[in-house]
Amino acid sequence: MRKLIFSTCCAFLIGCGGAQEAPKTVNQQLKLSGVEGAVQPLLNEEPKAPSIIVGVMKHGQVKYYDFKTTGPQVDENSVFRIGSMTKPFTATLLATYVSDNTVTYDTAVNSGPCPEEKTSAFCFRGKPTTYQHLVQHTAELPTQPTNFESSEAYDAAALQDFLSGYQLEAEPGYNFKYSSTGYYALAMLLERRTNDQAAGAVARRVIRPLGLKATTFDPETLVDGFDKGQKVRDGARSDLVKPNGGLASTATDLMTFMGKNMNPESTGGLGKALEMTQRNNAKIKAFGTSTVTNGWFKLNDSDILWSAGTTQGYHGFMAFDRRAETAVVILTNTSVPEGDARAAKAAFQILADPMAGPQPPSANSSEETATP
Numbered sequence: 001m002r003k004l005i006f007s008t009c010c011a012f013l014i015g016c017g018g019a020q021e022a023p024k025t026v027n028q029q030l031k032l033s034g035v036e037g038a039v040q041p042l043l044n045e046e047p048k049a050p051s052i053i054v055g056v057m058k059h060g061q062v063k064y065y066d067f068k069t070t071g072p073q074v075d076e077n078s079v080f081r082i083g084s085m086t087k088p089f090t091a092t093l094l095a096t097y098v099s100d101n102t103v104t105y106d107t108a109v110n111s112g113p114c115p116e117e118k119t120s121a122f123c124f125r126g127k128p129t130t131y132q133h134l135v136q137h138t139a140e141l142p143t144q145p146t147n148f149e150s151s152e153a154y155d156a157a158a159l160q161d162f163l164s165g166y167q168l169e170a171e172p173g174y175n176f177k178y179s180s181t182g183y184y185a186l187a188m189l190l191e192r193r194t195n196d197q198a199a200g201a202v203a204r205r206v207i208r209p210l211g212l213k214a215t216t217f218d219p220e221t222l223v224d225g226f227d228k229g230q231k232v233r234d235g236a237r238s239d240l241v242k243p244n245g246g247l248a249s250t251a252t253d254l255m256t257f258m259g260k261n262m263n264p265e266s267t268g269g270l271g272k273a274l275e276m277t278q279r280n281n282a283k284i285k286a287f288g289t290s291t292v293t294n295g296w297f298k299l300n301d302s303d304i305l306w307s308a309g310t311t312q313g314y315h316g317f318m319a320f321d322r323r324a325e326t327a328v329v330i331l332t333n334t335s336v337p338e339g340d341a342r343a344a345k346a347a348f349q350i351l352a353d354p355m356a357g358p359q360p361p362s363a364n365s366s367e368e369t370a371t372p
Helices: 035-038 040-044 083-099 131-135 156-164 180-194 198-207 249-264 266-275 341-352
Strands: 052-056 061-068 282-286 290-293 296-301 302-312 314-321 327-334
Touching: 035 061, 035 341, 040 290, 040 341, 052 249, 052 341, 061 341, 083 131, 083 180, 083 198, 083 249, 083 302, 083 314, 131 296, 156 180, 180 198, 249 266, 249 290, 249 314, 249 327, 282 296, 296 341, 314 341
Parallel strands: none
Antiparallel strands: 052 061, 052 327, 282 290, 290 296, 296 302, 302 314, 314 327
16 A cells, blocks of 8 residues: 655655556555656556656655555665666765865866876866866766776776876866766875765764765665566675665665755755756756756756666656755656666656646645654
8 A cells, every 4th residue: 555654843845746547556545646747657667667656745744655566665764776867865965074174176186297298088178177077077078988898896996097097188167078988087086085985984974973864875775676688696896886876775864864955954964065967057968957066966947856766677767846845755766878868857847747746735724644
């Protein structure tokens, strides 16, 4: 049975997409809403999602919707790999180091000078790469290093070997080029700077202080993941690769993470860092739909910040609008091809419809509200 959870502790709003008839595989015990309509493409179009969990925040309440076609039953506490939705967590780690003056966003990452005549992986004719270039995907580095073979084996020595022979073709800071290479480099450079392994630092400096109980790089249990209908094995990830896309999490934790981002002052010492990750660089266009921040993407002509992730066997999307106090997370257990925007479209549809999701409590409402 689909589980509904409400919390008066959250002070957020959310909207949902237009209602459509739910497929027969969807639990029929709950009245149809715009959420069901929004996720129809994920359930009915290839590759079909075996299982989906959707979380919505609205009117100080949280509501979860679960769906399945051929997969296991899931709920808000089911653990999924979240792929590149890890990046906002790693960006928050960088922001904590900026906050305590370990580095600045403008700190050059190259170990030596960057003279006019020099071109390397972190220097273009006198213009050095900075930490901000890495976190905003404007460092002019490729999506993946050419010597990348597996997430399990790729380490700092392999990355350094690639970087030592790579030369930038343009000045950093002006063009968006989505880059896992940049996040591998960010993890390596932060570890060298702080003498602290980056994945462990994300756990200690970000995940635990935010009270995220199920978010981890090394989960004990996972919802089964699928690729082209076949169950996949969850592979290991090296310490270098983990901060790029190695986290596993739940809808509950990701809702909490977005809630903290919408209300940074509630987080104590991490508030400043969360604010930093949301600073927008409106000059840098991304994907034709968005601009970049220091950790998220900002949808054009809106206040919506979002992040997406795909890894073997899993795909997800999360977005929030701090001004409107709305948020949504969608987690599925299937790989999707590059450019598959169904989860993003579903999330934006959900955010746009004020009539779906949890509604304001009324005197006649039979819905249960949790004690704060």
